[in-house]
Amino acid sequence: MISDSDFEVLKVKINQILGIDLGYYKPQQMQRRLSGHLTRLHLDAREFCGLIGNDPEAARELREFITINVSEFFRDPAQFDVLKSVALPEILESSGQAKVWSAGCSHGGEPYSVAILLNELAPGKNHLVWATDIDRQILRRAQAGGPYAETDVRAMEKRLLLKYFDKKGSEFWAKDELLRMVKFKELNLLSDRFSIGLDLIICRNVVIYFSDDAKRALNERFFSSLKPGGFLFVGGTEALLGADDIGFTRVQSSLYQKAKQAAAMRAA
Ligand SMILES: C[S@@+](CC[C@H](N)C(=O)[O-])C[C@H]1O[C@@H](n2cnc3c(N)ncnc32)[C@H](O)[C@@H]1O
Structure with missing residues (x-):
């Protein structure tokens, strides 16, 4: 699990890169989900900040991960x-x-x-x-x-x-x-x-x-x-x-x- 201070660093970076303010999201859930995302990529928070700052594809994947696009016609x-x-x-x-x-x-x-x-x-x-x-x-x-x-x-x-x-x-x-x-x-x-x-x-x-x-x-x-x-x-x-x-x-x-x-x- 990423630490609280790493989570704060990630929040700032993600807002800079994607324009998404994670301050509006449920903090524990988001921290846990981001931890899972970083674990899957085998990166720590600092490495991940570097990656999304330099690789538009990684930034796009992160946006997709945060927003989740699942949908369907006439859903429910x-x-x-x-x-x-x-x-x-x-x-x-x-x-x-x-x-x-x-x-x-x-x-x-x-x-x-x-x-x-x-x-x-x-x-x-x-x-x-x-x-x-x-x-x-x-x-x-x-x-x-x-x-x-x-x-x-x-x-x-x-x-x-x-x-x-x-x-x-x-x-x-x-x-x-x-x-x-x-x-x-x-x-x-x-x-x-x-x-x-x-x-x-x-x-x-x-x-x-x-x-x-x-x-x-x-x-x-x-x-x-x-x-x-x-x-x-x-x-x-x-x-x-x-x-x-x-x-x-x-x-x-x-x-x-x-x-x-x-x-x-x-x-x-
Ligand atoms: C799970 S989908 C739901 C789609 C559709 N409303 C449905 O129920 O089938 C959630 C959508 O909300 C969008 N979304 C998430 N956060 C958003 C935000 N802050 N502003 C606008 N759209 C957002 C995502 O990009 C995603 O496409």
Whole structure:
């Protein structure tokens, strides 16, 4: 296990090289994970700092290790059903054209899934689906719409798979129609500015390693970014910290809603 002082040195170096502030992450968990990473590379902390300072490939691997890009289309289908039957109809009824943000979108499975749902429920409305991630490399794959493996798309209805994807050998690629529905951008949730006036924010399986303070601050910022009545969709095991205090009501399962009168209440 790396010592506390080595961990502090690594934190500074990693912030310099990757722009990721590990102060926002759960310290013991991160220290343990980094120790494992260094052990696998057979390096001590000083050698590792030298390596990531000089070798972009090692820095890229470290970024991947810290951020973890695992994702899937319609991940946890039962939760997507709640989104489809509860949140999206309400949004479409009140806004017509939905404004959605997938925060921590990885390879694009999540924002493309919600874009497909919107297009199926209310076609031709030019819904706005923004998708962001801290990891530039994974965003390139998301923007290209593939390649996706069979396991990435296994939860998708066959009908939708045929409609929105081309199959090339064993790979699946999003068709142009689907590519046009999502706009991707690099964004660090811990330091960058957020858009406002959103109907739905999806942030699932991203904050697991963040400290409680960082999670709470992020949820407050999400709240400010949503319209009154807007929804926040989180991961299955990620009950929202301080939801009531912030002003969110738990609607169902992983779905939270900002009070419809929130703007008036805050102004009062
Ligand atoms: C496990 S994936 C989750 C992907 C998708 N939301 C899902 O549930 O399938 C976590 C993603 O969060 C991104 N991420 C981690 N820390 C981040 C940060 N500070 N700002 C933005 N994205 C971050 C990672 O790069 C990764 O792609």
